[in-house]
Amino acid sequence: MTFEKKLHIRYVIALLLIALVLSFTYFFMIFQIKHNENDGYIINISGMQRMLSQRIALLAYEVNMSDTTDEAEGYIQNMRKALSTMTDNHRELTQDASKDTRDEAIRRFYYVEPNINNQIIEYINISTAFLNKYEALGLEAVRNSDEVKSIANIAQSDLLNHLNSAVSLYQQENKASIEQFKVMERNFYILGLALLLLEIIFIFYPMVKNIVINTRKLKTANNELTEFSYRISHDLRAPIVSSLGLVDVTKMFIEQDNKDEAYEALDHMKLALVRLEELIDDVINLTKMKSVMIEKQDVDVSNMIDHALEKLSFMVNVKEIDISTQIEGIEKLHIKPLFLKQSIENILSNAIKYYDPKKSNPNIRIRVYKENNYCKISIKDNGIGFPKDYYDKVFGMFKRFHPDVSFGSGLGLYLVKQNMEELGGEILFIPHDVGTEFILSVPIR
Amino acid sequence: MKTILIIEDNLADQFLGKAIFNSKRPDVTVHIASDGQEALELLNEGNISPDLILLDINMPRMNGHEFLKEYSEDNKREIPVVVMLTSSDQEQDKEQSFAYKCVKEYLQKPIKFETIERLEQVVAKSYG
Numbered sequence: 001m002t003f004e005k006k007l008h009i010r011y012v013i014a015l016l017l018i019a020l021v022l023s024f025t026y027f028f029m030i031f032q033i034k035h036n037e038n039d040g041y042i043i044n045i046s047g048m049q050r051m052l053s054q055r056i057a058l059l060a061y062e063v064n065m066s067d068t069t070d071e072a073e074g075y076i077q078n079m080r081k082a083l084s085t086m087t088d089n090h091r092e093l094t095q096d097a098s099k100d101t102r103d104e105a106i107r108r109f110y111y112v113e114p115n116i117n118n119q120i121i122e123y124i125n126i127s128t129a130f131l132n133k134y135e136a137l138g139l140e141a142v143r144n145s146d147e148v149k150s151i152a153n154i155a156q157s158d159l160l161n162h163l164n165s166a167v168s169l170y171q172q173e174n175k176a177s178i179e180q181f182k183v184m185e186r187n188f189y190i191l192g193l194a195l196l197l198l199e200i201i202f203i204f205y206p207m208v209k210n211i212v213i214n215t216r217k218l219k220t221a222n223n224e225l226t227e228f229s230y231r232i233s234h235d236l237r238a239p240i241v242s243s244l245g246l247v248d249v250t251k252m253f254i255e256q257d258n259k260d261e262a263y264e265a266l267d268h269m270k271l272a273l274v275r276l277e278e279l280i281d282d283v284i285n286l287t288k289m290k291s292v293m294i295e296k297q298d299v300d301v302s303n304m305i306d307h308a309l310e311k312l313s314f315m316v317n318v319k320e321i322d323i324s325t326q327i328e329g330i331e332k333l334h335i336k337p338l339f340l341k342q343s344i345e346n347i348l349s350n351a352i353k354y355y356d357p358k359k360s361n362p363n364i365r366i367r368v369y370k371e372n373n374y375c376k377i378s379i380k381d382n383g384i385g386f387p388k389d390y391y392d393k394v395f396g397m398f399k400r401f402h403p404d405v406s407f408g409s410g411l412g413l414y415l416v417k418q419n420m421e422e423l424g425g426e427i428l429f430i431p432h433d434v435g436t437e438f439i440l441s442v443p444i445r
Numbered sequence: 446m447k448t449i450l451i452i453e454d455n456l457a458d459q460f461l462g463k464a465i466f467n468s469k470r471p472d473v474t475v476h477i478a479s480d481g482q483e484a485l486e487l488l489n490e491g492n493i494s495p496d497l498i499l500l501d502i503n504m505p506r507m508n509g510h511e512f513l514k515e516y517s518e519d520n521k522r523e524i525p526v527v528v529m530l531t532s533s534d535q536e537q538d539k540e541q542s543f544a545y546k547c548v549k550e551y552l553q554k555p556i557k558f559e560t561i562e563r564l565e566q567v568v569a570k571s572y573g
Contacts (some may be wrong), residue, residue: 178486231536234503238532238554242457245555261464268457389504 003210007203014199021195029306032181042096045089046170050163051118052086056127057155064148069139085128089118091274103173109166116162123159124127127148213381235279239272246272282411285342299333299340301368301375308345315352321381322363330368330375333442339419343427344377346412347438351381356435375442376426382435392440394429414442446568450476450495452484453530454504462499462530462556469561481507481514485515495525499556500518501536502531505543510538526571528564530554 059079066072094117096102097110110117118310130147142148213222253262305325312318348364355362359382365393369379386394395417415429420427430437448479449464460475461542480482481504488491499559502509508527517524527541528550542548552560 071459217460231503234533238455239457240504241554242455242461245461245465245557246457248462248557249468252468253464254467265462268460272455273458 003206007207010202014195014203014231017195018192020187022373025185027065028181028184028188032177035177036174039170039177041182042093043167043170045055046093046163046167049086049089049093050160050167051404052082052089053120053159053163055082055153056086057125057151060127060130060148060151063134064141064143064358072134077133079127080131083124083131086120087124088394090124091158102168103176106166106169106173107222109162109169114158116166117158119154119159119162123151125155126154130445160411184328198362204268211323230291232283239276242272256326269362279411283414285415295335295336297337299335301330301333301377303342304337305366305368305377308341308348311345312349312352315349317355317357317362318352320357320362321352322361323366324363325432326365326368328367328369330370330444331376332423333399334440334445335423338365340440343416344417344443347379347440351379351383351436352414355380355386356384375444377440377442378437379440380430380435380437385434385436386444388431391429393428393429446470446496448474448476448493448495449499450478450484450487451496451499451530452478452481452494452504452509453499453501455501458501458554458556459516465558465561476484479573480504480570481509481512481515484512488516489519491526497564497573498525498527500527501529502529502533502542510541511540513518513548517547521535526568528552528567530556 044195056079059075059082062075064078066075094110097106126147130142130145130151133145133147134142147213197329213285246265250262250265250269253265302325309323309325348366357362362382364379364381366374367380369378395413416427420440420442425440425442428439428441431441448452448492449466451459453459453462459479463475463477466473468497476495478487479522484498500509500512507515509531513527526549527545527547529538529548530552531538532554534553539551542551549571550563
């Protein structure tokens, strides 16, 4: 998967998670606010019950103490209203206490112990009986009746305490619920921070790293390009300029009838032009390599080396050098052939070009072998080698290391390095006390 | 002008320089160094003391700029007149060269027969 695609997927996941956490927090908050509103209402009416229980008892007492029916009638009206409100409130409270969301302690308090549901119903029933009796038989029938005594007894007994306790229970439950809400909010906050941290680790950090690496690559590419245009303008001009000068001196030598010098001038001119041609070829190869799509093919490395040697057999020094090839059981490669072909030819032509004529047995040893699923092509010579100071610059653009052997575009090894990278392989430079070894490494499938 | 040193890596340009001097001023001894490094060795050995150095810029091992830096820092003797002879027409190369007092002229390749007269003028002017 490409880096961009990976990053894209991570981005989508991160945004979805953040959206999920935000939505969850929002809905949780709405739920909590509604819950609190309801709790407030319930606490309010359960407090009202406490007040109503005492008011009903007080009104029953006032009726009892009234001298006339007219006097009692006002109290009776108020008692009716209070009783009706208390009955409605009780219906709402018992419905609420039966809900699953209510605390078990509240349900127990209503229905099991001390079972205030029964106590309230009993109180409402006696009060209703008192009102009904007054309605049917008049004031004197209820005065000092059992109902009045019962109402006074119940109101002064545990009912008041129990109604107090019910209010406290509701308050406690509400407090616990708010605490729970705080914990949840804190968890969401931590979860949000954790998500941000993950985003930094999996998105922000790789992205910044990628930008830094790419910027560095771009800078290198830009420097290479600047160097390239500078050197190319110089290296293209130089042989032409030399040749122009050589034309003048050749003319002079011919006029002087100095054939030998004229020929030498012409040889120099030819060399300059050959060098120019080489440079142009390399530049074309370099641009071709970057633009042309090449198909992968089955490649026989042994054949490829034979063809390269055949192609290079025209080189002047080649007859002086003992060249041997050793192939150790390598299968066919499936690669873009042009890249390997160019690379082999380039390294071999360097080995031939920079042979050491002072040696009694100039030689080039080519060995092809398999190592860790890589096909290795080692090309080792006992030529003049590289000066030690230049080991790290071997694969740079426009590097020529041998002033005495002054030809070559200086692009060759740079081109080989690019080729091998294109093949997913690499080129290694192994310095030796005598000569040079290059190892081309190509992945097998 | 009795002795000159041409610092030049290109064999064709070395040949050209020698040929032109030999035909126009056969009395002048022409030494050749293939790069800055070789020139430094020649000069420091003390075997030659040229009146004029013709210096190329783009050379392997040690280029013209590096040579000027090394030579002007290193040498305790009188530095001869240096004339740049290069195929580079970059302003940057020109500026960098003229930063050294010993550089009196910046010429474009190739060296021509007429160039000799110009070089003689530069040398005459520099040595009074």
